[in-house]
Amino acid sequence: MKPRVGVVVAELGIPSEVWILRQCLEFQEVEPVLLYWKMAENAVEIPGGLETRQFGTPFAPPASLWRRASRRLGFASAVLPDEAQRRDIRHMIAKAGLDAVLCHFAWSGLPVSAALGGSVPVVWQVHGRDVSTRMQDPAYRRAVAKALPTVDHLVTVGTFQRDLLAPLGLTERSSVIPCGAPLAVFARGPLPVHEAGRPFRFVSVGRLSPEKGVLESLEAFERIAPSRPDIELVFIGDGPLRATLQAAAARSEVRDRVHLLGLQPPPVVASTLRDGHAFLQHSRQVDGWVEGFGVTLTEAGASGLPLVASRLGGIVDQVRHGENGFLFEPGDVATQAELMARLADDEALRRQMGANARRVAETFDSRLMTGRLEQVLLEAIARGPVRR
Structure with a gap:
C-alpha cells in the first residue's frame, strides 16, 4: 500500500x-x-x-x-x-x-x-x-x-x-x-521552422500583471515590428493588466499583429508554443516580488523555442545566455527589442538556440x-x- x-x-x-x-x-x-x-x-x-x-x-x-x-x-x-x-x-x-x-x-x-x-x-x-x-x-x-x-x-x-x-x-x-514541465506534452513535435510566407511568432504565456512585464514586451515588439512586417506577438493569460494591455495594443501602429488569447487550457498553450518561434518573458521585481522559476520557460524550451527573458530570480537557473536564449536586465526594453530582432533575422541562430532550449528543458522534465x-x-x- x-x-x-x-x-x-x-x-x-x-x-x-x-x-x-x-x-x-x-x-x-x-x-x-x-x-x-x-x-x-x-x-x-x-x-x-x-x-x-x-x-x-x-x-x-x-x-x-x-x-x-x-x-x-x-x-x-x-x-x-x-x-x-x-x-x-x-x-x-x-x-x-x-x-x-x-x-x-x-x-x-x-x-x-x-x-x-x-x-x-x-x-x-x-x-x-x-x-x-x-x-x-x-x-x-x-x-x-x-x-x-x-x-x-x-x-x-x-x-x-x-x-x-x-x-x-x-x-x-x-x-x-x-x-x-512535462516533456511528453511539450516536446512531442519537431523543432519549429519559420517557413516562408508565414509570420514569425513571438509568444508570451503568463499572468497579465506588472511583474510579468507584458507592457514592456509589447513596447519591445513595437520597436522592431515596423521594419519586419512578417512578425507577430501572441499573449496567453489573464490578470489585472488585461484591459490596459488591450488598450495599448489597440492604440499600437502594429495592432493587427498583436493577439491576446486570454486564458487557455494546457493543450492550447502547448499547440500555440509549437506554432511559435521565440518565447518572451520580461519578469520584473515589483513590490519585492521575484520570479520563482518560470515553468512557462521550461514549456517553451521543451517546444523548441529560444528564450528571451529578464535576468531575475529563478529564470537564470534555466536560461543560459547565448546558448538556449538571451538574458537582459529587467526594465531594459531596448535590449529586449535588439535580442528579439536578432532571433527574427537569423534563422540559423534561432534554430540552434531552439535545439539547445529543448536539451536544457529535458533536464527539467x-x-x-x-x-x-x-x-x-x-x-x-x-x-x-x-x-x-
Whole structure:
C-alpha cells in the first residue's frame, strides 16, 4: 500500500499553478490527497482520479484588535493559525490517514506546521511570492524563521529562494527541485521552422500583471515590428493588466499583429508554443516580488523555442545566455527589442538556440523533478517527523 501524502495549497485550481496537478498525477510511489482552503474562481478542471478535501475553517483566522496590533509590532503569532484552525487541520490530516504532508508555498506551510507540531512529517516546497514579496512583512518573516528549523525538509524551486532563506536558519534538510514541465506534452513535435510566407511568432504565456512585464514586451515588439512586417506577438493569460494591455495594443501602429488569447487550457498553450518561434518573458521585481522559476520557460524550451527573458530570480537557473536564449536586465526594453530582432533575422541562430532550449528543458522534465520530490517525501516518512 502506497504512503498517503497530503498536498496542501491555500487556493486550488489557479490556472498558473497547473503544475500542482501535474505533480500529483506524476507521483508513482505515493498516493496524493489534495487539501485546500478555497477553490479558485476560474479553476482549471481537477482530474477525476485525484482525491480532494477542503478544510472547514478559513485560511486566514478572523481579524481582531490583538492580531492587528501584533502584526504591526512584527510578532510571528499574528500570522499563525488560531486554535480553531489548528484543530481543523489536525482533524483533516487524521481523517485522511496521511503519512506526510507536502505544503506548496510557505504561507500554506506555516499553519500546517504550527498545527501538527511534529506529529506528522511536513515538507515545504516554496516558490516565488511566498519567499519574496511576503517576506517584507516582519511578522510573516519571523514566523517563517521560527518554522524553518521544524520543517522535515525544505524544497526550493530555484537557487535564489535557497539563498534568500539561508539567513533565516536554513538547515541541511533542503533541496533545490524545480517544478519543471512535462516533456511528453511539450516536446512531442519537431523543432519549429519559420517557413516562408508565414509570420514569425513571438509568444508570451503568463499572468497579465506588472511583474510579468507584458507592457514592456509589447513596447519591445513595437520597436522592431515596423521594419519586419512578417512578425507577430501572441499573449496567453489573464490578470489585472488585461484591459490596459488591450488598450495599448489597440492604440499600437502594429495592432493587427498583436493577439491576446486570454486564458487557455494546457493543450492550447502547448499547440500555440509549437506554432511559435521565440518565447518572451520580461519578469520584473515589483513590490519585492521575484520570479520563482518560470515553468512557462521550461514549456517553451521543451517546444523548441529560444528564450528571451529578464535576468531575475529563478529564470537564470534555466536560461543560459547565448546558448538556449538571451538574458537582459529587467526594465531594459531596448535590449529586449535588439535580442528579439536578432532571433527574427537569423534563422540559423534561432534554430540552434531552439535545439539547445529543448536539451536544457529535458533536464527539467517534470517527471524527473517529481521523482526527486517523491524521494524526499519517502525519506521524510522513513525518518519520521522532526521532534520539536
